[in-house]
Amino acid sequence: MDAPGPLGQVEVFQALRQLHMTIFSQSISPCGKFLAAGNNYGQIAIFSLSAALSSEAKEESKKPVVTFQAHDGAVYSMTSTDRHLLSAGDGEVKAWLWADILKKVKGCKELWRRQPPYRTSLEVPEINALLLVPKENALILAGGDCQLHTMDLETGTFTRALRGHTDYIHCLALRERSPEVLSGGEDGAVRLWDLRTAKEVQTIEVYKHEECSRPQNGRWIGCLATDSDWMVCGGGPALTLWHLRSSTPTTVFPMWAPQRHVTFYQDLILSAGQGPCANHWQLSGELKAQVPSSSPGLLSLSLNQQPAAPECKVLTAAGNSCRVDVFTNLGYRAFSLSF
Amino acid sequence: MSSESSKKRKPKVIRSDGAPSEGKRSRSDAEQEGKYYSEEAEVDLRDPGRDYELYKYTCQELQRLMAEIQDLKSRGGKDAAVEIEDRRIQSCVHFMTLKKLNRLAHIRLKKGRDQTHEAKQKVDAYHLQLQNLLYEVMHLQKEITKCLEFKSKHEEIDLVSLEEFYKEAPPDISKAEVTMGDPHQQTLARLDWELEQRKRLAEKYRDSLSNKEQILKEIEVKKEYLSSLQPRLNSIMQASLPVQEYLSMPFDQAHKQYETARHLPPPLYVLFVQATAYGQACDKTLSVAIEGSVDEAKALFKPPEDSQDDESDSDAEEEQTSKRRRPTLGVQLDDKRKEMLKRHPLSVVLALRCKDDSVLQLTFYYLMNLNIVTVKAKVTTAMELITPISAGDLLSPDSVLSCLYPGDHGKKTPNAANQYQFDKVGILTFRDYVLELGHPYLWVQKLSGLHFPKEQPQHTVIADHSLSASHMEATMKLLKARVQSRLALHKQFASLEHGIVPVSSDCQYLYPAKVVSRLVKWVTIAPEDHMELHFTKDLVEAGLAGDHNLYYLALVERGTAKLQAAVVVNPGYPSIPPIFQLCLNWKGEKTNSNDDNIRAMESEVNVCYKELCGPRPGHQLLTNQLQRLCVLLDVYLETESHDDSVEGPREFPQEKMCLRLFRGPTRMKPFKYNHPQGFFSHR
Secondary structure (H helix, E strand, O other): OOOOOOOOHHHHHHHHHHHOOOEEEEEEOOOOOEEEEEEOOOEEEEEEHHHHHOOOOOHHHHOOOEEEEOOOOOOOEEEEOOOEEEEEOOOOEEEEEHHHHHOOOOOOOOOEEEOOOOOOOOOOOOEEEEEEEHHHOEEEEEEOOOEEEEEEOOOOOEEEEEEOOOOOEEEEEEEOOOOEEEEEEOOOEEEEEEOOOOEEEEEEEHHHOOOOOOOOOOOOEEEEEEEOOEEEEEEOOOOEEEEOOOOEEEEEOOOOOOEEEEEEEOOEEEEEEEEOEEEEEEOOOOEEEEEEOOOOEEEEEEEOOOOOOHHHOOEEEEEOOOEEEEEOOOOOOOEEEEO | OHHHHHHHHHHHHHHOOOOOOOOOOOOOHHHHOOOOOOHHHHHHHOOHHHHHHHHHHHHHHHHHHHHHHHHHHHHOOHHHHHHHHHHHHHHHHHHHHHHHHHHHHHHHHHHHHHHHHHHHHHHHHHHHHHHHHHHHHHHHHHHHHHHHHOOOHHHOOOOOOHHHHHHHOOHHHHOHHHHHHOHHHHHHHHHHHHHHHHHHHHHHHHHHHHHHHHHHHHHHHHHHHHHHHHHHHHHHHHHHHHHHHHHOOOHHHHHHHHHHHOOOOHHHHHHHHHHHHHHHHOOOOEEEEEEEOHHHHHHHOOOOHHHHHHHHHHHHHHHHHOOOOHHHHHHHHHHHHHHHOOEOOEEEEEEEEOOOOOEEEEEEEEEOOOOEEEEEEEEEOOOOOOOOHHHOOOOOOOOOOOOOOOOOOOOOOOOOOHHHHHHHHOOOOHHHHHHHHOEOOHHHHHHOOOOOOOOOOOOOOOOOHHHHHHHHHHHHHHHHHHHHHHHHHHHHHHHHHOOOOOOOHHHHHHOOOOOOOEEEEEEEEOHHHHHHOHHHHHHHHOOOOOOOOEEEEEEEEEOOEEEEEEEEEOOOOOOOOOEEEEEEEOOOEEEOOOOHHHHHHHHHHHOOHHHHOOOOOOOOHHHHHHHHHHHHHHHHHHOOOOOOOOOOOOOOOOOOOEOOOOEOOOOEOOOEEOOOOOOEEOO
């Protein structure tokens, strides 16, 4: 097999980078037409979903519209407000204006950047999860230093630091009604925090429950999702559906591979993790569908439910490759966007 | 005339002159006095008109008398006879008159004729005179014109202009006073001067001619002297050869080389010239020589091209007629192929000596019909190399120069026109003949000044010196670097096969002091085997694993853990890094598709290779990567979270100093080694 075209040093290096790229996070723009993806090299690429989904889509539509270097380290987590894109990775959170990014201004400058007050100075802890609390106009960050930091979006000050985890935090979820924040971490516990009192309300140590614990995989909680009374979490232990008030596991989903992302969708639970497919579960625990994707492992799922762009209502999945799979009909992979 | 006729008539006239004529005119007395009777004279005197009247009257009388006679005769009577007699006599007289008149008329006629004749004669004479005169006039006119047109020879001579003449001519010739006034004299004088001048010049000419003869003779003498010198000089040159060698200034050798170089085909000539120039100017380690038979090269030009065409024509005919005789057809095709792939008998040999005294010998051949240059390479080292098994291909002549420039495999002919030639003789690819004929790399064509632009196939490509010169330095440097890196790899492989990763002292800082994992196996594998390994699929899909790369399999072990690494070494090593794909067998099989940490390990070695290059020229890259792989395996095994449900101690107690064991959503292990603090952290 002959190499396509002369592969000089530059081409080989680029190819190697693409090969070893991991996309950690995704975020939909407020208008619903664009998708932002952040990778392990610290780059953020913006893809135009409307262009890629349109009938005249060509190969170039599957390439990013804009790519810029956002962080020095990996971009572990991203979220969008109605005007800003917030990205976080190695120790700091940066905000970008969606309008500015889309103008393809070369050398995107962040609007602001903040670093939560860390205790240690030896190593800069990463930020693994970002959570928006719209009612309080606040942002919650959690990551390597085992604390949840709350930041006021208007003033940019860090108001509270919630301590309790004994090992770093993987994921966050918001329980709208209370409002409460759930956090899952490496120490194997899911903790519920009340935002007003800034206290830990409930702790669920998942690994201690026999139905779901899997000691070979470890005890870490990689993903969390909550739907008021219910919570689903996965990671080292099996993917399990919990009833929050009673802290009992109701359904254990029979998935061996550790799951990295889980979300409620209509009457289904969608999860993805190690293993090249996105899983659709029914609440009863049955596997409704397993949709193969192009990456060997998935790290994030994103459902575009923005009301402004109903034609772009797709599920996108990204993980251990440079590709973002787009599922137009949840049942199969339509095409892939690529960095 | 008239006198003759009068003489003839004279007797007649005298006889009948006796009777006086009645009613006749009277003769003039002047006439009667003559001795003879001239009737001609009478004619002059008589009036023709009256004679005509007389004639008419006489005719009337005759008629009347005849009528009367007839009357009388018809009446008859006695008087009639006398009357008739009378009348007869009258009629006779009238007849006489008529006769006379007739004579006169004749005479008059004759006279008139004579007069006319005379006048005519006169007129004729005048006419003749006129003609003569006219003729003479014409003649004279012609003569005049001739005279007027006469160009004397003297006018053809370009005389010097008047001013010059008066200036230059000596006064005895120019005679100014006389010639000024008289143009004839002037011309004469000028002609005189011309003659004078010419005489003088003729003198000079004779003198210089004799001079020239003399000088020619002198030249002859000197030439002979010089030619007698030639053998003496030759003998001196021979004698000086040992002196040249002693002083290491091989002029003679160079001279001989240039002599043979003249018979080189143009591309090889360009190569020779450029390489020699480069060698003399920039790089003393490059030496150029020409090999092959000069006589054969000379013989190439002898047979005219027609005979070659004839051959091919006759071949074609034979082919057609001998379609049924298969063996001969194949043999002919074979011959045609051989003819097409014929090499020029002369070849250029470049020898590049590297720092460690190893020599890269490149022999360049020119394929005449295909108009491309090929090269065969050979590496010889100062000391005998014990080739480790895995290093078989490193220095093999087939692959040592592959991909010197990216994508330049040297398996296809760069001349687009060759494809048509190949079709004619049934050659499918050039690849089959490459081993025998040498590789037609693109840089070889460039060094020989042959430029084959991809878009426009050209019939005749001329060798261009500037193209060669612009590529010479870069190519020589690449060649040297290539040989050095291959030799370095050669040595390293020898060590790797024994399980020792040779890390040079200046790269030790990259690694912790204690590395437990060991390299146990290092073998070379074929490209097909590489493709069949299940953990190399992405590499193959990304197009990074082609035929021209070198493939190896390394095995690193620690305890029960076995790490397989498939290594792809690009011919452009070390500027293009080797690529590793890993598969770990420990508590199950882990590859980059099911374990994020294995993926991270690959990334550490493949993507972050720049810090592993080591000191220039970067020959340590591969060994550093291997050593790092061992360190990574150590970290992986030691930081693996302990499974509490399983009893027993950990197989690999943690000895490495790490700040944190896991980080990020993918729970990365701390693979980055920090020097000199000696702890591991995350990137």
